[in-house]
Amino acid sequence: MGRLFLLLFKYRAMLVFVLLEILSSWMILSSDLSVSASAFNSSNQIVAKIILFSNATQNYFGLTTLNQELAHENAKLRQELTSLQQSVINTSNLKVDDTEIISQYEYQDAKVINNTTQWLNNYITIDKGSSNGLAPDMGVINQHGVVGKIHSVSKHYAVLVSLLHNNVLVSSKIKRTGTIGTINWGGSDPQIADLKYIPRHISPSIGDTIVTSGYNAVFPEDIPIGIIEAVELKEDKNFNDIKVKLENDFTKLSFVYVIKNKLKIEKDSIEFENFILDTNE
Template identity: 40%
Template sequence: MQRILLFLYGLRALILFILLELIAFWFIFSYNSAQGAVFFNSSNRLAGGLLERKEAVVSYFYLGSVNEALAEKNARLLKRLEDLSPRDDSVTLDIDTLFRHSYEFWSAKVINNSLHLSQNHLTLNKGAEDGIRPGMGVFNEQGVVGRVKGVSRNFSTVISALHTDLLISSKIKSSNVFGSANWDGKNPKSAKLLYVPRHVNVQIGDTIVTSGYNAIFPEGLAVGYVSEVMPGSESAYLDISLELSTDFSKLTYVYLVDNTMKEELDSLQLQLDQRYDGQ
């Protein structure tokens, strides 16, 4: 018995090495699943607090461009408001409340960002206490940014659109053809649009927007512009490259969106699925 223990003691470094590597790889694979352990990422209280403090110092350097973007967004919203507000000389009727208030919005500040790995994440300075929940969409005035992956009390971690596993349900604005935008891990300024059939006529410069189908993003948020169209190598789909409309290297403030009807939509979908499975 003593000999076995001595033998194991002699191998303690190897055993510890194997154990620690197993833990590390278990982290790697469990983190890539949909719901990662939130404690061990940048949204935990200690890391989030430190990052927020750093951001408080660094943010002064780009206040100018942030102000400019906000002013631009304001101008656009004012124009929308002008278009939507009723004129004095006309009569308006509220037809129906079906589409009213199906999305809720929050704003948050990006306190940590990466864009050069294959799987990039952001950290935001709002968490469960502010009403943020996993699965919400994240965007800014330029276009889509990502989807909330996990939240802690005061911070949240977001899967960036620059993440090779994130698919964003999108469509070509002019022709309403659907596809999925997906980052190919190469250039943080471009992405691919998948599953567009070959017969569709796609022009360079076409605008790609969110489709609103997966109920994460409202319909019509900018995703990017078509920069290249090639016939796919062997599949029935076109190989479309996008230029992303969001500049991920300059993310500062973002908006979060939650579809308040999502549960209803999902349960309806589920009912349908069960019904057709039953037949």
């Protein structure tokens, strides 16, 4: 017995090393699954404060472009508003009466305070949290299109899984044909994503717009994602290989909108009752 302890003592550094490695490997493997570990990412208060400080100077230099983008978006929204007002006058007899459906989505603006694009699994931190009503699994967009999905929230901050994350799948469709597919980022170029599960008999053409399908309650329908850049159909494959150029420049995110879907619980629970939840994510 004494010799065993002697042996253990002799290799104590090795033992500590192996233990720490097992512990950290377990952390790496479990980090994608656990939403609860919010104290250990940048939604933590102190960490977010430091990150805010480090981004403050950078933001100042980016103000001009930011202003321009906001002005652009304002103009676009104004245009859409007028066209909507016009159409309401013309089609007043087709009005939807259910106000809960009309005001189903609520938008919360937030500022990006931390963002990466260079890793295989990228995360974004924003400066709004549970005190603004944010919760995990809400969708996030900006004026160009889909940005990501909320992963975890603290009181004043939230961490998103970026669309540039290997495990993020967004239910989407080709606008022209209406075919449903799934967007997943391939992992190398922050401009390009893959569109999967478009069957052989559909022939998408270069330049087709890809938008969200609205099938999962995270994103509303018709939020832009990107345009098709290349299509390839291999002999032995059931699905097309489609490369999509993303609308968003993820290296330049500044302001985003979090989508709160008031009817999400209702939709999810009726789907859950019928066992079809999560089949089209």
